[in-house]
Amino acid sequence: MHPPLSEPASLSLLLTWFRRVEARVGRTTGTDPARGMGALWSQERPPEEGQPTERSRWQAMARQLLTTVLFLSVLLGSCVLFIYIFWSCRPRTCDTPVCRRLLDHYLKSGNISVAPCTDFFSFACGKAKGTLAEEIKRQLQRILESSGSWHPGSEEEKAFQFYSSCMDTDAIEAEGAGPLRHIIEELGGWQISGNWTSLDFNRTLRLLMSQYGHFPFFRAYLSPHPSPPHQLVIQIDQPKFDIPLGQELEQKNYAQILREYLTYLNCLGKLLGGNPSKVQEHAYLSISITSQLSRFLRPPGQQRTQGKLFQMVTIDQLQEMAPAIDWLSCLQATFTPMSLSPSQLVVVHDLDYLQNMSKVLEKQLLEHRDFLQSHMIFGLVEALSPALDSKFQEARRLLNQKVRELTEQPPMPTRPRWMECVEETDAAFKPTLAAVFVRETFSPSTQSAAMELFTAIKDALITHLRRLPWIDEETQKKAQDKVTQVQVTMGAPEWALKPALARQEYNDTHLRPSYLQSFLSSVRSRQARIIQSSFQPSPHHRWKVSPWEVSAHYSSSDHMVAFPAGLLLPPFFHPGYPRAVNFGAAGSIMVHELLRIFSQLLLPGCCQACDNRAVLQCLENHYAAFPLPHGISFNGSRTFQENVADMGSLAIALQVMCREPSTQDSQDTHSPPSLRVHGPLSNTPAFARYFSCPRGTLLNPSRRCQLW
Structure with a gap:
């Protein structure tokens, strides 16, 4: 059997055949073969116009044969091309x-x-059952519980030992409250347990902030400045109260919530050996302080509307406006080795709160200095409860359960110990654990395939922008340029792919026999790493997304999108999946995140030349018409931009929505999961055709909103 001919080989044989024909013509007629080949292609007729000769008959035969061969070649080529297209483009069963x-x-x-x-x-x-996030945590659990051999003293060994210490509940139970009592003694003791030394208020606050990462009255942290060049800057923000008493005075069960919180604080005091009557008195006044401070909290949206969310002030100015705190000494202790001065600029997110907080503290310092000390100790015990024995954790669980019942929320599922330890190890050793996770789960070939998918998605979006009738040409060009210029982190950032970056970062992390002491050492080490990153020209810790996260991110300050490896693993993505799966799951998430780049165009008044008012109103009405699962509510105006992005990406991968319905946070910017699926699908005619949905059903409405 002859091997199949290639295209050049076929052409060569055809030319050889022509030469043979010409040779025969030449021999028969006595003409030169070269002249015969020229005559073969000539349109001129010989002088003997009407009389066929032997030469003319051979020419006619050659011409007919050539025409036949060319026709059959074209026909055969067309058939081969048709069969190739048919077999390569039709849906094929994947049986891998x-x-x-x-x-x-x-x-x-x-x-x-x-x-x-x-x-x-x-x-x-x-x-x-379960979510992708839970499955990834199980992968981290398997990694942390594997029997790896690590270099003594290495960051990997420290991470694995930290996890083992967290899982050693027998040792934690045997220690009981002893390590915590030792910490309280370092802070001057606690009046409810008898041995108490009255210390300077600001000295205690400095210790809490710098040594224990606890901020009882406000939060102070390093974060990128909102304006270019986005350098890390100290930011002062509202505190995060576990139960923001004072904001929920309208609730019918508010008094009962207070009683449950009081019961919890009483339990903490008794576990630490406090006198019951003193514990009761101090717990009550601690709740009173929290309630007073909570009344001054304002949501960020309100602060942004009033232009008060980012206010630049010097430490000296802050000292004048909120004098109860020794700002320079407290911030210097917290952010050492940064060198601060009274003229140092800081970002304040709620100056009104800080001024009111200062007044509350000044009053307490005059009237109840010992109670203020107790309030700070109560807060520290609450913050450290994850590292304490089961009695402290059970007290916290009971409080959460009671509060959820009183606020008509579904009960929180019981979390296994290993899951809590995975999260604590993540917080303590993120760069190291990230590098190990990427090595184990995310291959270079997967990253390359994901980048190819992203490039195709980005190019398609740029093309699609030209077809939007509601955006003018100039705005289209700006939007296309922004999409073109966006940077992308695919799977894992540089710091996770280069473990050497983490090796110098854990020299100051010292694991102790007590898990609580190891926990506190990791807190201090983490704070030191963040501060150290501020001295770098382009800090790699400025915007850190863990590879195992299952949420995509867009940073407007860096103009960068990040798609963590957690989103590029099954069932979202795999190089061996059919294209429809990868484009429908990971691809739609990529579109959703890219649409954030120009989401401002969709806000009323932001794009004067955009004629989108009618379609946006249609979209708002469309989502409002969907029925909600029982017990779920959401703020449609808050979720509007996410709904628009969901529409643009068709449907964010359905499997990420596969979780039990939970009470929707009123502050959440996303619609409930079912709406994030039903909204885009009901606006997709192809879905209705494929599932033969009758006209007028939920997912085949009589009217659609064609935004994208």
Whole structure:
């Protein structure tokens, strides 16, 4: 059997055949073959016009044969091309192991008893158990519990030992409250337990902030400045109270919530050996202080509207406006080795709160200095409870359970110990754990395939922007330029791919026999790393996204999108998946994140030349018409931009929505999961055609909103 001919070989044979024909013509007629070849292609007729000769008959035969061969060649080539296109473009069954696992995942997650045209969310996700985030934490658990051999004293060894110490509940139970009592003694003791030394208020506050990472009255941290060049700057913000008493005075169960919180503080005091009557008195006044401070808290949106969210002041000015705090000494102790001065500029997020806080503290210092000390100790014990024995953690669990019942929220699921320890190890050894995770789960070939997908998505979006009728040409060009110039981190950032960056960062992390002491050492080490990064010209810690996260991110200050490895693992993405799966899951998430780049165009008044008012109103009405699962509420105006991005990306990967419905946070900028699926699908005619949805059903409405 002859091997198949290549295109050049076929052409060579055809020319050889022509030469043979010409040779025969030459021999028969006595003409030169070269002249015969010229005559073969000539349009001139010989002088003997009407009389066929032997030469003319050979020419006619050659011409007919050539025409036939060329026709058959074209026909054969067309057939081959048609067959290639048909077989390469038609949907093909994927029967590889990775596809079979994906199909098994879909079958276990879906509920085919539900009609897809009325509730596709339940149809696709109705039987899903757990989330991708939980599965990734199990991967981290397997990594941390594996028997690896690490270099003595290395950052990997410290991370694995830290996790083991966290999991050693027998040792933690045996220590009891002893390590915590030792910390309280270093802070001057506690009046409720009898041995108490009255210390300077600001000295205690300095110790809490610098040594224990605890901020009882406000938060101070390093974060990028909101304006270019986005250098790290000290920022002063509102505190985060576990129970923001004072904001919920309207609640019918407010008094009962106070009683439950009082019970919790009493329990903490007794666990530390406090006198019951003194504990009761100090707990009550601690709640009173929290309640007073909570009344001055304002949501960030309100601060932004009033132009007060980012106020630049010097430390000296801050001292004049909120004199109860010794700002320079407290901030210097917290952010050592930074050199601060009274003229140092800091960002303040709520100056009104700080001024009112100062007045409350000044009054307490005059009337109840010992109670103010107790309030700070109560807060520290609450903050350290994750590193304490089960009695402290059980007290916290009971408080959370009672408060959720009183606020009509579903109970929190019980979290296994290993999950808490994975999270604590992540917080303490993020760069090291990130490098190990990437090595174990995210190959270079996966990163390359994901980059190819992103490039295709970005190019398609740039093309699609030209077709939007509601954006004028100039705005289209600006939007296209922004998409073109965006930077991307795919799978893992540089600091996770280069473990050497982490090796110098854990020299000051010292693991102790007590898990609480190891926990505190990691807190100090983490703070020191953040401060050290501020001295770098382009700090690699400025914007850190863990590789195992399952949420994409867009940073407007860096003009960068990040797609962590957690989003580029099954069932979202795999190089061996069919294209439809990768484009529909990871691809739609990429589109969603890219649309954030010019989300400001969609806000009223931000784009004067954009004729989108009618379609945006249509979209708002469209989402408002969807029924919500029982017990879930959401703020439609707050979720509007996310709804727009969901529409643009069709549907954010359905499997990320596969989780049990939970009470929607009123501050959440995303719609409830079912709406994030139903909203985009109901605006997609192809979905209705594929599932044969009758006109007028939930996912085939009579009217659609064509924004993208």
